[in-house]
Amino acid sequence: MDGVDLEVMPGEFFALLGPNGAGKTTLISILAGLVKADRGQASVLGFDVATQYRQARRALGVVPQELVFDPFFTVREALRIQSGYFGLRRNDDWVDEIIHHLDLADKADVNMRALSGGMKRRVMVAQALVHKPQVIVLDEPTAGVDVELRQALWAFIRKLNSEGHTIVLTTHYLEEAEALCQRIAMLKQGRVVALDTTQNLINAVSEQILKLRLDPDRLPASLESLAGASENGERTLALQGYGTLEHVLAELRRAGIRILEMQLLQPDLEEVFVKIMRKS
DSSP states (O other), X not given: OOSOOOOOOTTOEEEEEOOTTSSXXXXXXXXXXXXXXXXXXXXXXTEETTTXXXXXXXXXXEEOSSOOOOTTSBHHHHXXXXXXXXXXXXXXXXXXXXXXXXXXXXXXXXXXXXXXXXXXXXXXXXXXXXXXXXXXXXXSTTTTOOHHHHHHHHHHHHHHHHTTOEEEEEOSOHHHHHHHOSEEEEEETTEEEEEEEHHHHHHHOOOEEEEEEEESSOOOGGGGGGEEEEETTEEEEEESSHHHHHHHHHHHHHTTOEEEEEEEEOOOHHHHHHHHHHHO
């Protein structure tokens, strides 16, 4: 890490994005006390992760990328044991609620080693939540899981967030981050290269993309400055707003060129991410 300076506010749904090797998992490992930072300070709810490890760890629940599980226990036993690590007794009501929300009820008494990869991923999420942490870190939680689980997981996480839990998400599914997160930090090579609200980041990319199929397949000289890549008979133009669109349509009519197909694409988080990574 290289001078990362971040503050996630209580109750926030926050995304930590970046390419492989950007430092996302390292940062999470520092917060969880699994890696010791050689300089700087990290804290969870005001508890220093190095000097107040017990309180910081109690406030934090981490869903790791890797599928780490004990093959000798059932799902319910694994969750009870995880509760015991935090000194929690008679936690069965909350364990049952987690099992229900993550659709694990029919697997609750099945041995962990007999579960599919997607089911093991659900148990990883459940284990991170058994002690009702105020801060929940999800490190690629939907990697390799089916659509049904993804929807159920996000419904449950949204519910926890609405109840005041702080959520920190890393994901390669940028549409998830765009739909769920209020603020986003982008990392590259251990540095923060962008930090803002989701909407502000998207608004920073003001270009709209216009895709056209034309007859005849050519652009008037007056529109060549807007032209981007063209393939398979589809023309791409970069617009700076709807006023530019009106100008494009008028120029095509003036040149006697018919529009066979037209698609106007709004900027999204993926476009923002690619531009920021290239620029930085």
